[in-house]
Amino acid sequence: MNRIQKKIWSLAIVVLFIMAIIWIALTYYNQQTQDQYNDILQRYLSLNEVTSASQNLITDLNDYLLQPSEENLNQLKESKASVQDAKVEVLILKNEDNEFAMANYMNLIDNLLETTDRSLMYQLQKENEASTNEFSEATRISNYISETTLTLIDTELKTYELLYRNVIEQSDELKKLGIWLLLLITFLLLLMTYWFSKSITRPVQKLTESANELAKGRFDLPIKVESNDEISFLAETFDRMRININNLIVEIQEKAQLEHELQQNKLLLKESQLKILQNQINPHFLFNTLNIMSKKAYLEGAEETSDLLVSVASLLRYNLKRSDKPVTLYEEVVVLRQYMEIQKARFTERLHLHMDIDESCLGMQIPGLTLQPIIENAVIHTIEPSEDGGNIWFRISEGMDLITIEIEDDGQGMAQEKILQILSGDSGTTEKSSSTGIGFSNVVKRLRLFYGQDDVIGIQSIEGQGTNVVLKIPKQRRQEGDD
Incomplete structure (x- = not known):
């Protein structure tokens, strides 16, 4: 993955990270508020469930007393179980503020259950009057439970009134916080977008300026782009191309200069060759003259003089050769001997x-x-x-x-x-x-x-x-x- 893509992905990840944090925070706060609401509502429902269960118990007890049957008895037992369950649910609502009221409330529920059992017992024993009295007592206790429930609910309302207000205030604060977070996120995103765009456009702008300088023929100006992405690699490649073009231009100029000098040297060479041909006339004439003198000296009996003239002629002929032409070491030794014979003479x-x-x-x-x-x-x-x-x-x-x-x-x-x-x-x-x-x-x-x-x-x-x-x-x- 190239670096520009990494920058884009980094920006996207940062945005998603910020959004995820905000979403998690709002979700957590909303869940907390919802849990508080549910807890308060559950307290009211639990208290109301006790009232409803006690009234159903009185109704089922009355049905059984009027018409004793197995079905009514089972319904009565279910009502008693519902009252017991409601009692357990209400018991967890006990705290320091309602400890005394909840203790009386629990006693009322227990008395209701005990009175219901006595009424049922008297009914089984055929003591209708005692059973009726216990039913009346159970009815009175049920009504008292209903009144006590209303009292407890009213107490709960007063107790959690401050909580309600805090929840409302927190909701207002949350709205303000959301607005500020939105503004802050917008500012951060704008700042990051500006920085991200600048990190791309600034090197591109420098590269464009360098390209314009090259278009004007300024191949001597180095191309420097400070970046840590592909644009830096592009600039380095562009700079190498500039160097190669500049070297090529210098090489062409040097070749043109060398070609010009070569043409001049060719002209000078032709002139020098003419001069060499002219200058060779005298050495060759001298060489031929020495050979004639050597033969004449030999004919006259001056053998040493003849040998000396032969050595001088040979040495002269050897020297007429080009000095840059390679020869064997044997030829050099021969010439050396001839030279030393002249020097000995x-x-x-x-x-x-x-x-x-x-x-x-x-x-x-x-x-x-x-x-x-x-x-x-x-x-x-x-x-x-x-x-x-x-x-x-x-x-x-x-x-x-x-x-x-x-x-x-x-x-x-x-x-x-x-x-x-x-x-x-x-x-x-x-x-x-x-x-x-x-x-x-x-x-x-x-x-x-x-x-x-x-x-x-x-x-x-x-x-x-x-x-x-x-x-x-x-x-x-x-x-x-x-x-």
């Missing part, structure tokens, strides 16, 4: 490279141009500043779930601020650009984007003692959208 005995590579790991994919910027950073900060040169260690090892790549040097080391700056992806103005145009911080960003995790690279360094860069390459790359 430059630094001769000052550069010492130590490589420890697990060949089973070289099939892993890695973003292009990842290792060269890191090891070039080691060359720049280890070999160039020192007249005696330095050592660089390059290691690749396999673990349970990871492949670890270490690039360690014994150079000047880096400050912790610089390490944090690199790991945060903010190269700032202090990082020297590598020959590829890709800085160390850029490598960090691309590794994190490629593998979808932040702990893919770590840097440990002590100033004056060297730096150790550790790449932790997961064997299973986390795809975009995975948790």
Whole structure:
């Protein structure tokens, strides 16, 4: 059962409860008054019954004395029994006010019965004169009983006169009470009806005002309806609909903005592609020139110069590739070797490279141009500043779930601020650009984007003692959208 129905049923139950209480009270009071009337009337009837029974007894006794028969005798006995019963009924009417009169009244009834028995006895003994005298006495007692009954009734009337007046006054008071109760109930019902209607119309009015605001396009205003019934649930549903519509409008606006930006980016992309095509002319020309020089040096017998030119050409060709294109670790190691051959030709005995590579790991994919910027950073900060040169260690090892790549040097080391700056992806103005145009911080960003995790690279360094860069390459790359 919903709450509005509960409110209606509660109002109906309260009304029925009040009406039931009033009905019970009036019924009880009416029953009390009726019982008082019945009690008084019963007293009068009981006294009158004694008079009627005594007169019937005299009549039946006279009939029997005139015509003794079995039927008349039985009728006489019934009359005597009626007098006895009437006596018992009257006996309960005895109270403090009529105690003396009721005692005499009881004696008169007893004398009547005794006189009747004596008259009957004399009749059976054939003593007609004595029987007649007793009959006359019984008649006199019966008449006296009638007079005494009237006296008792008059006494009862005087005794209960105050009661009669109280009953009449109570009846008048009951009428007034009924009028006041009617007015009070009417007021309470009006008050309850007003409260009940307000509890329904007020939330509906607020909901209507909110709907009008939504019709005006005000989707940012929350809908709040304080109610404990279905209207509150309706308002909450309405508010959720407002939020969804507002989110949809924001999403449409964002999509429109993104579409606009996409169109702008497409135009910029076309321009950049043209520039890239133009800029590629010079690197390709240089690449072809290096190949010609390498062959010419080889023909002239300068084999070392030829090998050096081949390494430079290969390195240039590799760098012409897109840096965001994944390559195998093997390709990166090959390019790394070529780069280090060029650097050895430059630094001769000052550069010492130590490589420890697990060949089973070289099939892993890695973003292009990842290792060269890191090891070039080691060359720049280890070999160039020192007249005696330095050592660089390059290691690749396999673990349970990871492949670890270490690039360690014994150079000047880096400050912790610089390490944090690199790991945060903010190269700032202090990082020297590598020959590829890709800085160390850029490598960090691309590794994190490629593998979808932040702990893919770590840097440990002590100033004056060297730096150790550790790449932790997961064997299973986390795809975009995975948790």
